Every structure is written in structure tokens, then in C-alpha cells.
Amino acid sequence: MVAVPAQLAAPPGIKAEVKGLNFYYGDFQALKRLNMPVHEKQVTALIGPSGCGKSTFLRCFNRMHDLYPGNRYEGEIRLYPDNVNVLAQGVDPIEVRMRISMVFQKPNPFPKSIYENAAYALRVRGESRRVTLNEKVEEALRNAALWDEVKDRMDEPAFNLSGGQQQRLCIARALATDPEILLFDEPTSALDPIATASIEELIHDLKNKVTILIVTHNMQQAARVSDYTAYMYLGELIEYGVTDEIFIKPKKKQTEDYITGRFG
Amino acid sequence: MAYAKNLEEIRALIASHKRWDLVFACVGVLALMIGVLTFVALFSDMAIKGVPRLELDFFTHFPSRRAGQAGILSAWVGSCLVMLTTAFFAVPLGVAAGLYLEEYAPKNWVTDIIEINITNLAGVPSIVYGLLALGLFVYQFGFGQSILSAGLTLALLILPVVIVATREAIRAIPQGIREGAYALGATQWQVCKDHIVPYSTAGILTGVIIGMARAIGETAPIITIGALTFIAFLPPSPLKPEPPFVSFDWLTSPFTVMPIQMFNWTSRPEAAFLVNAAAAGFVLVLMTLAMNGLAIYIRYRLRKRINW
Amino acid sequence: MSAVPGQASMPMAPSNASTRLQQRRTRILRERAIEGVLFLAALVSVFTTIGIVYVLLKESVLFFTHVSLWDFLTDTQWTPLFDDAHFGIMVLLSGTITSSLVALSIAIPLGTIIAIYLSEFAPFSVREIAKPFLELLGGVPTIVYGYFALLFVTPILQWFYPALPGFNILSAGIVMGIMIIPYVSSISEDAMRAVPMALREGSYAMGATRFQTATRVVVPAAFSGLASAYILGISRAVGETMILAVAAGMQPNLSFNPLEPAATITAYIVQVALGDLPHGSIGYQTIFAAGLTLMVFTLFFNVAGHFLRKRYREAY
Numbered sequence: 054m055v056a057v058p059a060q061l062a063a064p065p066g067i068k069a070e071v072k073g074l075n076f077y078y079g080d081f082q083a084l085k086r087l088n089m090p091v092h093e094k095q096v097t098a099l100i101g102p103s104g105c106g107k108s109t110f111l112r113c114f115n116r117m118h119d120l121y122p123g124n125r126y127e128g129e130i131r132l133y134p135d136n137v138n139v140l141a142q143g144v145d146p147i148e149v150r151m152r153i154s155m156v157f158q159k160p161n162p163f164p165k166s167i168y169e170n171a172a173y174a175l176r177v178r179g180e181s182r183r184v185t186l187n188e189k190v191e192e193a194l195r196n197a198a199l200w201d202e203v204k205d206r207m208d209e210p211a212f213n214l215s216g217g218q219q220q221r222l223c224i225a226r227a228l229a230t231d232p233e234i235l236l237f238d239e240p241t242s243a244l245d246p247i248a249t250a251s252i253e254e255l256i257h258d259l260k261n262k263v264t265i266l267i268v269t270h271n272m273q274q275a276a277r278v279s280d281y282t283a284y285m286y287l288g289e290l291i292e293y294g295v296t297d298e299i300f301i302k303p304k305k306k307q308t309e310d311y312i313t314g315r316f317g
Numbered sequence: 318m319a320y321a322k323n324l325e326e327i328r329a330l331i332a333s334h335k336r337w338d339l340v341f342a343c344v345g346v347l348a349l350m351i352g353v354l355t356f357v358a359l360f361s362d363m364a365i366k367g368v369p370r371l372e373l374d375f376f377t378h379f380p381s382r383r384a385g386q387a388g389i390l391s392a393w394v395g396s397c398l399v400m401l402t403t404a405f406f407a408v409p410l411g412v413a414a415g416l417y418l419e420e421y422a423p424k425n426w427v428t429d430i431i432e433i434n435i436t437n438l439a440g441v442p443s444i445v446y447g448l449l450a451l452g453l454f455v456y457q458f459g460f461g462q463s464i465l466s467a468g469l470t471l472a473l474l475i476l477p478v479v480i481v482a483t484r485e486a487i488r489a490i491p492q493g494i495r496e497g498a499y500a501l502g503a504t505q506w507q508v509c510k511d512h513i514v515p516y517s518t519a520g521i522l523t524g525v526i527i528g529m530a531r532a533i534g535e536t537a538p539i540i541t542i543g544a545l546t547f548i549a550f551l552p553p554s555p556l557k558p559e560p561p562f563v564s565f566d567w568l569t570s571p572f573t574v575m576p577i578q579m580f581n582w583t584s585r586p587e588a589a590f591l592v593n594a595a596a597a598g599f600v601l602v603l604m605t606l607a608m609n610g611l612a613i614y615i616r617y618r619l620r621k622r623i624n625w
Numbered sequence: 626m627s628a629v630p631g632q633a634s635m636p637m638a639p640s641n642a643s644t645r646l647q648q649r650r651t652r653i654l655r656e657r658a659i660e661g662v663l664f665l666a667a668l669v670s671v672f673t674t675i676g677i678v679y680v681l682l683k684e685s686v687l688f689f690t691h692v693s694l695w696d697f698l699t700d701t702q703w704t705p706l707f708d709d710a711h712f713g714i715m716v717l718l719s720g721t722i723t724s725s726l727v728a729l730s731i732a733i734p735l736g737t738i739i740a741i742y743l744s745e746f747a748p749f750s751v752r753e754i755a756k757p758f759l760e761l762l763g764g765v766p767t768i769v770y771g772y773f774a775l776l777f778v779t780p781i782l783q784w785f786y787p788a789l790p791g792f793n794i795l796s797a798g799i800v801m802g803i804m805i806i807p808y809v810s811s812i813s814e815d816a817m818r819a820v821p822m823a824l825r826e827g828s829y830a831m832g833a834t835r836f837q838t839a840t841r842v843v844v845p846a847a848f849s850g851l852a853s854a855y856i857l858g859i860s861r862a863v864g865e866t867m868i869l870a871v872a873a874g875m876q877p878n879l880s881f882n883p884l885e886p887a888a889t890i891t892a893y894i895v896q897v898a899l900g901d902l903p904h905g906s907i908g909y910q911t912i913f914a915a916g917l918t919l920m921v922f923t924l925f926f927n928v929a930g931h932f933l934r935k936r937y938r939e940a941y
Binding site: 115120122147150155157159161162163164173174177178223226227230 | 496497501504
Binding site: 331334335337338340341342344345346348349351352353355356358359362363409410413414416417418421422430431433434435436437438440441442443444445446447448449451452453456457473476477480504505506527530531533534535536537540541542543576579580583584591594595598601602605606609610613 | 767
């Protein structure tokens with residue numbers, strides 16, 4: 054990634070900007086002409102019915118699609134303040150993933166100890182000093198509101214934790230390297246209501262520290278948790294705006310129909 | 318009344334069909350019993366004739382013209398050394414190939430050719446591997462009729478087994494784990510070395526053990542290389558008292574292995590040698606049984622340990 | 626590592642762009658190198674095949690400069706080491722064919738029956754014991770089976786038929802057949818298990834018994850898998866060496882009568898290898914010609930089996 058002179062730097066308060074994004078699975082166009090800002094240290098929610106492309110959109114941010122053959126991006130996702138296009142051919146996806154982390158729908162802790170799970174991202178970057186690792190692991194687990202529950206059993210297998218705890222461990226793991234953006238792909242759809250509530254509270258606390266982009270099929274969750282909301286339908290961004298405005302006075306009829314439950 | 322008659326007929330029909338069920342179940346058990354009986358007969362035959370011969374001197378003597386003094390020392394040492402060489406080549410090659418095919422290989426014609434070759438090689442008779450070794454390793458490359466040639470040959474022979482076991486073990490790892498690791502910024506090799514290989518170790522181990530069990534019992538390729546059937550000396554030891562303390566002379570030494578020793582004794586008409594053959598056979602069967610049993614046990618434990 | 630959360634872990638001042646670029650280049654190079662090494666390991670299988678083809682062809686070509694292909698295929702004697710040398714491969718082939726027929730007439734029926742029984746009839750506990758047991762049966766070294774055939778089975782057969790020679794194809798074939806049963810049964814059983822439960826349910830729902838469902842629905846549905854299992858069995862029988870070398874004698878004999886001794890292609894190769902043949906002599910070359918014949922057969926069967934297996938895997 055090449056640094057850009059300061060005068061071309063970002064509009065204030067914007068962490069990333071999506072410009073004219075098209076995405077193709079082979080011949081099928083899954084995302085159409087998406088344009089959207091991502092506000093810094095705010096929570097932006099992506100909502101829409103099944104198959105509208107919200108997860109596909111989310112995965113563009115950290116180049117997850119690169120793992121599978123036959124996928125193609127068009128357009129830009131500009132990351133500020135250095136104004137680099139995350140989707141550019143010349144940009145290394147591994148570097149992107151070191152700056153933008155992801156939490157998945159189904160908690161996927163590694164079959165290792167709790168400590169090793171939290172430390173993995175640090176190890177991948179070559180960090181091996183015990184002192185630094187311990188520090189960052191504790192910080193990450195505290196940020197994920199898990200520290201008090203696991204501090205005495207850091208060497209136990211991560212599989213021993215409950216579903217909600219495992220998901221918080223995955224969040225801690227993603228936080229350990231201070232990412233610039235944290236992507237959440239339906240993080241609570243596999244969890245029970247109590248775990249869901251704790252994750253939502255966590256997201257609320259985290260937004261002071263990191264920019265968050267969350268995909269959710271649960272509208273009420275979007276309304277509770279996010280500052281900005283984007284409504285998608287069949288690969289297009291139908292409406293984007295401040296969450297309260299979208300839910301109280303949507304500008305487009307399509308948005309209103311979805312929000313009031315007329316379909317989807 | 319027509320209805321009642323039909324019911325009776327139906328019941329009779331069902332009863333006769335069910336009789337076939339019973340007949341077939343019995344036939345099935347019988348067929349299984351044939352296998353069981355053969356195994357039991359084989360094992361007990363070896364045991365009855367061979368176990369009396371299993372005294373310490375049997376393991377510590379060289380073969381001899383006098384049956385009572387003949388032993389399997391050179392044979393089992395040779396087998397161990399050959400197994401060592403085989404594992405040394407087969408394990409890294411097999412695991413690396415399996416890893417490449419599952420994690421790296423693109424779907425193109427090169428990959429297809431590699432996969433076709435592996436499937437094909439699994440079905441090539443072991444004696445053809447012997448011919449390959451004779452023409453290529455012994456003469457063309459000049460490794461001679463040595464442990465090195467034998468180890469290389471057997472490694473190639475069991476390579477498909479190791480590769481298939483590696484691939485199946487890797488395939489069992491859910492995609493979510495890979496994605497989680499990639500999403501944290503890991504490179505492909507980091508994902509492989511930190512996750513893929515450690516989590517598939519048990520499955521790979523099972524395949525390696527089964528492959529080695531097969532290699533221990535292989536006779537034909539080793540005979541073809543030219544392992545002699547009467548060896549009354551041991552290959553030079555790998556460990557030496559003077560520096561550099563490790564020697565590789567044993568790789569180029571002539572040798573014999575357990576199955577060949579048994580073959581040699583079986584070919585003799587004297588009854589005493591046949592007893593030796595039974596004893597050697599018993600040891601051989603025990604070894605392969607133990608290895609196969611270990612592999613089956615590991616596979617069973619593996620099913621219970623990591624539940625994705 | 627930045628102490629302020631939210632900032633990039635990579636510093637953004639231009640002076641570090643070059644270090645990042647350098648780090649990235651080394652990382653990419655390292656990844657490519659590792660991939661290259663793994664690829665070479667995967668290529669070993671291709672090299673092996675090439676090696677086999679090369680070795681067999683090289684010596685066979687030399688062989689066929691001395692012996693015409695026509696003689697090779699039609700001569701009725703195989704006496705390569707005599708002064709009046711004959712090289713009729715049919716002699717050895719007759720041994721291979723006879724022994725394989727005997728073996729397969731045991732392995733295919735029994736293997737299929739066991740597979741049907743385990744897949745459709747047997748309770749879980751029986752299957753859990755039988756499957757590993759069959760694996761063990763298939764794992765016994767063939768030299769041990771050879772011993773068993775010579776010294777246990779032959780005497781028993783001689784009790785029924787005293788005129789049976791000490792070396793004969795029949796007992797070797799029987800033992801070989803039992804050895805092959807696990808191969809046939811395990812692949813057949815996998816093929817039958819792959820048949821979806823929905824098909825069976827359809828059959829049971831019409832009042833069929835287990836036997837009827839097994840024979841009328843499951844076996845036909847699994848047919849290509851069964852065929853590939855049989856072909857694997859054939860391949861195995863044709864390529865078997867030690868059982869025949871020990872129990873069938875090594876005397877070339879153009880006959881299809883299993884009650885006589887005979888040499889198979891594989892046993893002949895062993896016999897020659899046991900002796901002392903100078904590298905480059907015609908005798909040395911005969912084993913490669915024989916090996917080439919064997920490869921042609923097994924290759925044919927392997928390819929047929931491969932296509933059949935692909936077909937049954939794609940059916941669902």
C-alpha cells in the first residue's frame with residue numbers, strides 16, 4: 054500500500070468509502086454499483102432479506118472472496134487515512150486482513166487453548182515475546198468482556214466454553230491486533246438470547262475503540278446497536294442513512310416495506 | 318370373505334419372504350465365518366508350530382544350515398532398518414503431496430494428472446515396483462542391492478496410502494477454521510503449519526501406520542531388488558563409537574528382511590526349517606496385527622476426540 | 626504494535642513503506658517457495674509412473690529385438706533359460722488366469738454377500754467388529770498366506786483328493802481368494818452405504834423385506850461401485866506374487882487345470898530374481914517383458930475401475 058500525501062486524505066470522520074462496487078461470482082453479478090461511506094468509530098449495520106448480498110458485501114472488505122476461485126471485484130473500497138483501495142490487484146489481501154478483522158456467524162475457535170486462540174493473530178505477525186503476548190491477550194479479553202470468566206483457565210481448550218463465550222473469544226482474537234475496522238457477519242444468529250444480549254452490549258462498548266460494520270438479519274438488533282444502517286436488496290444498496298431516520302422515516306418505499314415486515 | 322382370504326394369502330407371502338431374510342442373514346454370517354475361520358486357522362497353525370521355537374536364541378542368531386541354530390537376527394534388524402528408511406522417505410513426501418493437493422492445487426489438468434497417477438499407482442502390483450527398483454535404483458542410479466534401494470521402493474509403494482490418509486484427514490477440517498485463520502491475517506503456509514497439519518496428525522498417523530504394516534510384509538519387491546536370502550551378518554551399525562558417531566554405511570549394505578527369511582525357510586523340505594518358518598511367520602503376523610490394531614485404535618480414539 | 630486502539634498496526638509514515646514492501650516481498654517469495662516444494666512432492670507420483678514405464682519399456686524393447694512379438698504371444702513353451710529358448714508368454718498367462726479365476730470365484734461371491742450382509746442386515750455392533758476384522762485379514766503378509774496355502778490348505782485338499790500334487794494352483798487360488806475378500810467387501814459396502822436412505826425407505830414403504838430391498842433396490846443402485854470393487858479384486862489377483870510363488874510351484878505349465886502346478890507371470894519374475902542373472906542378458910530382459918505384460922493388464926483394469934468409480938460417485 055502506498056501512502057498518499059496529506060492533502061488528499063479522508064473527509065473527516067470517515068474511515069472507509071465504497072465507490073462503485075460490483076462483485077461477480079463467476080458470471081453472476083452479486084453486488085451492483087454499491088456506494089457507501091463507513092463512519093469512523095461508529096457502528097454501521099447492513100440489513101436486508103436473505104440473498105440480498107449483505108454477507109457478500111461484508112466479505113469484500115477483508116478480501117475473503119480471494120480464497121475461492123472465480124470471484125471478481127470491480128470498483129473501490131478506499132481505506133482512510135492513507136486512501137488505499139483495498140480491492141486493488143496490487144494490494145496484498147494478507148495485509149488487508151491484518152488491518153480489518155472479522156467475526157463469523159458460527160463461532161470458530163481453534164482447537165487450541167483459550168490463550169493460544171487469543172494470541173494467534175499476534176503470532177501470525179511474528180510476535181513471540183511472552184510479556185507482550187500476555188499483555189495484549191489480557192487487553193483483548195478485557196475488551197471482549199471475557200477476561201474475568203477465563204483468567205483462571207487460560208490453558209483450557211477453547212471448546213470447553215459456552216457458545217456465547219466462544220463468540221466473545223473470537224471477538225477478542227480479532228481485537229488482539231488493534232484492527233482499524235471490525236467486521237461482524239451475523240455474530241449472534243447462532244447464539245441464545247442471553248448470549249446475544251451480551252454480544253450486543255459488547256458491540257456498543259467497542260465502538261469507541263474501533264469502527265464496526267455488522268451484517269444482521271435481525272432488524273431489531275440493527276435498530277438497537279447501530280448508528281448508521283444500509284438496506285440492501287438483490288445486490289443493490291437501496292437506502293443508507295442514520296439508523297433512527299431509516300427506521301422511523303425511511304425515504305424509499307422498498308425500505309419501508311421491509312422494515313414493516315411486508316416481506317422478507 | 319374374499320377379504321379374509323386375501324389377508325391369509327398376504328400373510329403367507331410375507332412369511333415366505335421373511336424366510337429369505339433369515340436364510341440370507343445366515344448365509345452372510347457364514348461368509349463372515351469363513352473369513353474368521355481362515356484367520357483363526359492361520360494364526361493357530363503358526364502359533365502351534367512356531368511358538369515352541371520362540372526362544373531368545375531365535376531372535377539373536379543368524380540363519381544357519383542347521384535348523385536348530387538358525388535365527389532371525391539379520392532378518393529383523395534388516396526389517397527395522399528398511400522400515401526406518403521407508404518412513405524417512407514416505408512420510409514427508411506423502412504428507413507434503415497430500416497437503417499440496419488439498420490446500421494449494423488449482424483445478425487444472427496438471428492436478429488431474431497427479432491425482433490419476435496416485436490412484437493408478439495404488440493398483441500397481443508390488444512386483445512391478447520391484448522391477449522399477451531393479452532397473453532404476455539398483456542399476457541406473459547405482460544404489461545397488463541395498464537397504465537404500467529397498468527403502469525407496471517401499472516408500473513409493475506405500476506413498477498412495479499416506480497421501481490418501483493425509484487428504485482425508487485434511488478434508489475433515491471444517492472450512493470455518495481456515496476462514497478464521499485467514500481472517501486474522503495468516504498466510505497460506507501459516508494456516509497449514511499452525512492448523513491444517515496439527516489437526517490432521519492423528520489421521521495421517523493412522524495412514525502411516527497402515528502403510529508401514531503393509532511395507533513390513535512385502536516380499537516380492539525386495540526379492541526383485543536382490544535381497545539375498547541367506548545373510549549371516551548384520552549391516553554396519555548406524556552408531557559408531559568414534560566421531561562423527563553416526564554412519565550411513567548401513568544404507569548401502571546387503572541385507573535381508575523377515576518375509577524373505579520366512580520364504581527361504583518355507584522353501585526348504587526339512588521339517589525343522591518349516592518350524593522356523595512358522596515361528597518367523599508368527600512373529601511377522603503379530604507385528605502386522607499390532608500395527609494394524611494400533612491404527613484402528615487411533616482412528617477410533619480420533620472419532621471421539623476432536624468433535625468439530 | 627500500536628498502543629492506541631483503532632490505529633493501524635502498520636505505521637503510515639512514508640519512510641516505512643519500503644520496509645513494508647520488503648517484508649511483503651520476502652513473505653510472497655517464501656510462500657511461493659513452500660508451494661513449489663509441496664508441488665514437487667506431489668509430482669513424485671508422476672515421476673514414479675514415468676519411471677515404471679521407462680524401465681519396463683527400455684528392457685522390453687531390448688527383449689523384442691531378440692524375440693518377435695508374434696512368437697512372444699503365440700509360442701506354447703516358456704523356456705527362456707534353456708539353449709533352445711522359447712518365449713511364449715501364454716504359458717505364464719495361463720497360470721495367472723487360472724489362479725485369478727479360482728481366487729475370484731471365491732472372492733467375488735463371498736465379498737459381495739458379506740458386503741450386503743454388513744450394509745443391510747447386520748446390527749451396528751456386528752459391523753463395528755467385522756469391519757476392523759476384515760481389515761486385519763487383508764493386512765496379513767502374503768508370504769504368511771503362502772505358507773498357509775502350502776502347508777495347511779494343500780494337505781487338507783489332499784485328504785479329499787489324494788492325487789493332488791504338493792504344488793498346485795487350487796490351494797493357492799483359494800487362499801488368494803480369501804485374502805481378496807476384504808478388498809471386494811469394503812469397497813462394495815461403501816458403494817452400498819452411499820445409496821441414499823430415501824431409496825430404501827421407498828422400497829420398505831411398499832412392504833418389501835430386507836432381502837428384497839437389498840437385492841432389488843440397493844445392489845442395482847450400487848452397481849458401478851460393485852463393479853469397481855470387482856475390478857480391484859481382479860487387479861489384485863492378477864498382481865499377486867508370493868502366495869503363488871510358494872504354493873503353486875514355479876514350473877511353467879501351459880494349462881488351465883487348477884489341480885496342477887504352474888507358474889504365473891509374477892512367480893516367474895520372483896524365480897528369476899532369486900537366481901543370479903547378469904544385468905543385460907536375455908534372461909534379465911524376460912522379466913521386464915513379463916512385467917510389461919502384467920502392467921498392460923492391470924492398467925486396463927485400473928482405468929476401467931477408475932471410470933466406474935467416478936460414475937457411481939457422480940450418481941448422487
